[in-house]
Amino acid sequence: MSAFDNLNQHFQKIANFNHLAAICGWDAAAMMPAGGNDSRSKAMAELSVHIHGLKTESQLEDWFDKAESEQLDTDQQSQLREMKRNWQLSNVLPAKLVEAKSLAGSKCEHAWRTQRGENDWEGFVKNWKRVVELSIEEAQIRADILGSTPYDAMLDIYEPGVNQAELTKLFDEVKTWLPDLIDKAIEKQSSQSILLPTGTYSTESQKALGLEVMKLLQFDFNHGRLDESVHPFCGGVPQDVRLTTRYNEQEFVQSLMGIVHETGHARYEQGLPKYITGLPAGEARSMGIHESQSLFFEMQLGRSDEFITHLSKLANKHFAQHDSKIFEPQNLSRIYTQVKRDFIRVDADELTYPAHVILRYEIERDLINGDINYKDLPEAWDAKMQAYLGLSTKGNFTNGCMQDIHWTDGAFGYFPSYTLGAMYAAQFKASMAKDLNIGQAIESGDLSPIFNWLEQKIWSKGSLLGTNELVTQATGEALNAEHFKKHLTERYL
Amino acid sequence: MSAFDNLNQHFQKIANFNHLAAICGWDAAAMMPAGGNDSRSKAMAELSVHIHGLKTESQLEDWFDKAESEQLDTDQQSQLREMKRNWQLSNVLPAKLVEAKSLAGSKCEHAWRTQRGENDWEGFVKNWKRVVELSIEEAQIRADILGSTPYDAMLDIYEPGVNQAELTKLFDEVKTWLPDLIDKAIEKQSSQSILLPTGTYSTESQKALGLEVMKLLQFDFNHGRLDESVHPFCGGVPQDVRLTTRYNEQEFVQSLMGIVHETGHARYEQGLPKYITGLPAGEARSMGIHESQSLFFEMQLGRSDEFITHLSKLANKHFAQHDSKIFEPQNLSRIYTQVKRDFIRVDADELTYPAHVILRYEIERDLINGDINYKDLPEAWDAKMQAYLGLSTKGNFTNGCMQDIHWTDGAFGYFPSYTLGAMYAAQFKASMAKDLNIGQAIESGDLSPIFNWLEQKIWSKGSLLGTNELVTQATGEALNAEHFKKHLTERYL
Numbered sequence: 011m012s013a014f015d016n017l018n019q020h021f022q023k024i025a026n027f028n029h030l031a032a033i034c035g036w037d038a039a040a041m042m043p044a045g046g047n048d049s050r051s052k053a054m055a056e057l058s059v060h061i062h063g064l065k066t067e068s069q070l071e072d073w074f075d076k077a078e079s080e081q082l083d084t085d086q087q088s089q090l091r092e093m094k095r096n097w098q099l100s101n102v103l104p105a106k107l108v109e110a111k112s113l114a115g116s117k118c119e120h121a122w123r124t125q126r127g128e129n130d131w132e133g134f135v136k137n138w139k140r141v142v143e144l145s146i147e148e149a150q151i152r153a154d155i156l157g158s159t160p161y162d163a164m165l166d167i168y169e170p171g172v173n174q175a176e177l178t179k180l181f182d183e184v185k186t187w188l189p190d191l192i193d194k195a196i197e198k199q200s201s202q203s204i205l206l207p208t209g210t211y212s213t214e215s216q217k218a219l220g221l222e223v224m225k226l227l228q229f230d231f232n233h234g235r236l237d238e239s240v241h242p243f244c245g246g247v248p249q250d251v252r253l254t255t256r257y258n259e260q261e262f263v264q265s266l267m268g269i270v271h272e273t274g275h276a277r278y279e280q281g282l283p284k285y286i287t288g289l290p291a292g293e294a295r296s297m298g299i300h301e302s303q304s305l306f307f308e309m310q311l312g313r314s315d316e317f318i319t320h321l322s323k324l325a326n327k328h329f330a331q332h333d334s335k336i337f338e339p340q341n342l343s344r345i346y347t348q349v350k351r352d353f354i355r356v357d358a359d360e361l362t363y364p365a366h367v368i369l370r371y372e373i374e375r376d377l378i379n380g381d382i383n384y385k386d387l388p389e390a391w392d393a394k395m396q397a398y399l400g401l402s403t404k405g406n407f408t409n410g411c412m413q414d415i416h417w418t419d420g421a422f423g424y425f426p427s428y429t430l431g432a433m434y435a436a437q438f439k440a441s442m443a444k445d446l447n448i449g450q451a452i453e454s455g456d457l458s459p460i461f462n463w464l465e466q467k468i469w470s471k472g473s474l475l476g477t478n479e480l481v482t483q484a485t486g487e488a489l490n491a492e493h494f495k496k497h498l499t500e501r502y503l
Numbered sequence: 504m505s506a507f508d509n510l511n512q513h514f515q516k517i518a519n520f521n522h523l524a525a526i527c528g529w530d531a532a533a534m535m536p537a538g539g540n541d542s543r544s545k546a547m548a549e550l551s552v553h554i555h556g557l558k559t560e561s562q563l564e565d566w567f568d569k570a571e572s573e574q575l576d577t578d579q580q581s582q583l584r585e586m587k588r589n590w591q592l593s594n595v596l597p598a599k600l601v602e603a604k605s606l607a608g609s610k611c612e613h614a615w616r617t618q619r620g621e622n623d624w625e626g627f628v629k630n631w632k633r634v635v636e637l638s639i640e641e642a643q644i645r646a647d648i649l650g651s652t653p654y655d656a657m658l659d660i661y662e663p664g665v666n667q668a669e670l671t672k673l674f675d676e677v678k679t680w681l682p683d684l685i686d687k688a689i690e691k692q693s694s695q696s697i698l699l700p701t702g703t704y705s706t707e708s709q710k711a712l713g714l715e716v717m718k719l720l721q722f723d724f725n726h727g728r729l730d731e732s733v734h735p736f737c738g739g740v741p742q743d744v745r746l747t748t749r750y751n752e753q754e755f756v757q758s759l760m761g762i763v764h765e766t767g768h769a770r771y772e773q774g775l776p777k778y779i780t781g782l783p784a785g786e787a788r789s790m791g792i793h794e795s796q797s798l799f800f801e802m803q804l805g806r807s808d809e810f811i812t813h814l815s816k817l818a819n820k821h822f823a824q825h826d827s828k829i830f831e832p833q834n835l836s837r838i839y840t841q842v843k844r845d846f847i848r849v850d851a852d853e854l855t856y857p858a859h860v861i862l863r864y865e866i867e868r869d870l871i872n873g874d875i876n877y878k879d880l881p882e883a884w885d886a887k888m889q890a891y892l893g894l895s896t897k898g899n900f901t902n903g904c905m906q907d908i909h910w911t912d913g914a915f916g917y918f919p920s921y922t923l924g925a926m927y928a929a930q931f932k933a934s935m936a937k938d939l940n941i942g943q944a945i946e947s948g949d950l951s952p953i954f955n956w957l958e959q960k961i962w963s964k965g966s967l968l969g970t971n972e973l974v975t976q977a978t979g980e981a982l983n984a985e986h987f988k989k990h991l992t993e994r995y996l
Contacts, residue, residue, distance in 0.1 A: 046743030
């Protein structure tokens with residue numbers, strides 16, 4: 011057996027254990043009763059240790075060395091590249107640092123769950139200091155190997171091929187037009203009236219509606235299912251995608267579009283290349299590309315006039331006892347495009363969302379590169395919120411710098427993916443529009459042409475191409491934020 | 504660390520992987536869409552190989568040797584004994600034989616799923632011949648180590664401490680009174696009228712009723728849940744018991760009592776000793792004792808007049824639109840104790856069930872000991888069905904010797920557990936009746952005294968005691984089939 015075959019077989023074994031982790035992880039969030047948590051945590055920790063052991067087995071280095079001089083075709087070279095990347099990500103850090111960061115992160119995150127509600131920055135920072143220190147240590151080690159800045163090395167975990175020089179340029183450009191666009195949109199919307207949902211929307215009706223929307227989006231129910239969890243997510247494995255949502259019986263708006271969003275993630279997973287399923291090259295390209303698919307579904311498809319017309323009909327069908335004026339396309343559209351300056355990222359609308367991300371990007375970049383200190387966080391946050399959204403968070407840690415979970419366990423480098431995803435989605439839409447009549451496809455109720463385009467150009471590529479290659483092959487150019495600007499301007503002005 | 508501690512730690516690791524297997528196994532039966540099967544099968548096979556690898560690691564032999572001369576208290580000695588038993592069961596067979604039997608069994612079982620419906624004995628026997636041969640080979644290897652008959656060695660897998668001499672004596676005794684009792688019961692019931700369920704019983708109502716009955720039976724919903732699957736079972740782990748049922752909207756009778764049955768299994772699991780959870784000594788004692796708990800719930804509690812009165816009230820509540828005459832206690836009781844000579848074991852009533860089991864016991868015993876040939880099965884089956892239930896299965900393989908899944912993959916030695924369970928249940932009931940007023944406890948709706956008795960005497964013992972010791976400590980005597988005879992006579996005459 012060639013070294014390449016050995017590697018493939020070994021990574022197939024890892025994929026099998028990852029499968030178990032994915033299903034049991036979904037179960038813990040969507041099915042498991044609270045009392046099952048202790049033994050589940052032990053079992054999951056055991057599985058993590060086992061998977062880490064497989065990823066760090068000593069013969070792998072030798073196999074990689076040999077495989078690199080074996081005769082491989084282009085496709086196999088890509089597979090090898092992604093296995094190696096996966097292996098390096100797992101092997102680059104000393105076990106002691108991994109353990110220390112995991113412990114410090116768990117401790118900080120756990121305490122944060124209470125401290126956030128209590129606005130307790132002083133308490134939080136006691137734990138967080140260590141998380142930041144260890145993250146900087148991690149970034150430095152990764153940076154030494156990559157020959158990059160520390161923050162670039164963290165970015166590389168989630169967005170291989172993206173660096174801070176590029177991101178800063180991109181986001182600086184956005185900052186030149188976004189605040190003004192937000193102002194104008196709010197001004198324009200101030201004269202529009204909106205009917206908000208009233209009454210009760212039963213979970214069963216919402217679920218039936220959600221399932222019908224998933225069918226419209228051609229979710230493959232033979233390879234996946236919809237359930238409920240406190241924090242909606244898209245989990246499972248490509249052949250069995252486990253999508254979750256949560257229902258609020260006071261309104262249907264959020265859960266409905268949440269399902270559209272998660273279905274975007276799900277269809278990407280379901281469309282990944284099957285012959286290398288579960289192997290590194292068969293996985294999603296990056297967090298940003300993953301988000302580009304969910305945001306393509308949620309923002310590009312889901313908020314289009316034609317799609318809103320479908321939603322309107324379906325809402326009328328499933329909520330027949332409610333005032334149908336709420337479900338009129340124009341009203342639904344206004345609900346779904348309402349712009350508001352607010353504190354919380356996860357509740358932010360399409361237009362203000364990038365401001366929340368840019369703020370976090372700039373802070374985490376400077377923090378990891380050592381240009382600001384962990385103590386400076388509240389001040390930096392307040393200054394940027396004032397500048398980008400005109401809101402003060404002075405003394406308000408709960409809805410300010412303590413609102414997100416990401417940093418509590420040291421996931422620095424992740425935030426940019428959200429806005430990169432929005433930008434890629436707008437660019438894919440612009441490019442797709444040259445190839446087919448998107449509005450007509452949505453209107454017809456058969457969205458296949460749209461999904462065929464995505465499947466062919468994005469989903470079926472897995473990680474066989476680098477991100478830049480993928481985007482360039484799909485759209486004829488590298489990432490270009492102009493498409494995003496154009497999309498937002500057209501929708502909000 | 505002592506060798507005993509090493510063993511404990513190692514078996515804890517195995518328990519963690521068993522946890523994942525249990526949850527993913529439940530998921531495959533209750534949640535997974537059909538398209539997920541391929542990748543799940545691969546993941547589960549990988550996990551099996553891994554668990555088998557852990558159970559056969561070479562250092563274990565040394566640890567067992569050393570641990571046996573370490574200072575251990577009685578409890579630890581029991582733990583060691585059960586770890587060793589578990590280890591021996593996994594290590595006694597050559598890997599080649601395990602693989603060959605697994606392959607032959609899968610092939611035979613898979614083909615049987617079609618062949619049974621087609622009454623195709625000739626086709627079936629072509630595959631089954633190999634399963635029988637390999638099972639005999641397995642039994643012989645196990646027997647050589649245990650110094651027992653081949654069939655005893657197979658019994659030992661499911662019912663440690665039980666042997667064929669004892670079983671034959673027990674079942675021969677049952678055969679002296681059972682056919683006559685069946686005759687008399689059918690004669691007595693022939694003059695009784697029964698109202699059978701008509702109309703539709705919605706899945707939702709049945710589920711709501713089932714959940715309320717589980718509450719009455721004090722199922723701990725913080726450590727378990729109820730779902731649906733084609734073949735009802737009780738899976739998961741003690742801290743998170745996954746119970747399933749299936750609903751037939753034409754009637755509610757079967758699913759309802761099915762839930763009572765599975766809740767018996769579930770409460771045993773939930774009541775197993777927590778300080779050794781997942782370790783061999785912390786597991787259920789045997790298949791027969793497991794079945795004794797489900798049958799205690801289903802037959803001793805569930806069919807008692809006082810419990811039927813609860814069911815009657817609850818059925819009236821959940822099926823308010825139906826004719827309440829169906830739910831009258833006397834009618835419900837008659838439905839649940841109707842005796843019928845019929846072909847199919849899984850549909851058999853309490854009274855004819857032992858006849859089905861004894862028939863299978865005698866055949867599999869003679870088959871594994873080499874006293875009859877695999878070709879003789881249809882004739883032996885027909886002769887015994889004629890003798891015990893007065894039914895001919897000549898030429899009827901579908902509802903005769905091809906009806907069960909057990910033998911298709913070589914699970915010889917399992918069938919006696921069903922009737923052993925029924926006997927243990929009757930004996931536990933008789934003994935419990937000396938300590939407390941069972942009828943009054945059920946009537947009051949607070950069944951705690953009953954469950955406390957079971958928890959104290961059965962559940963909390965796990966596998967710390969041998970079966971005979973467990974039964975003797977709980978009831979003051981070894982297994983005594985007189986209690987079973989008395990129970991059946993009182994109920995059916």
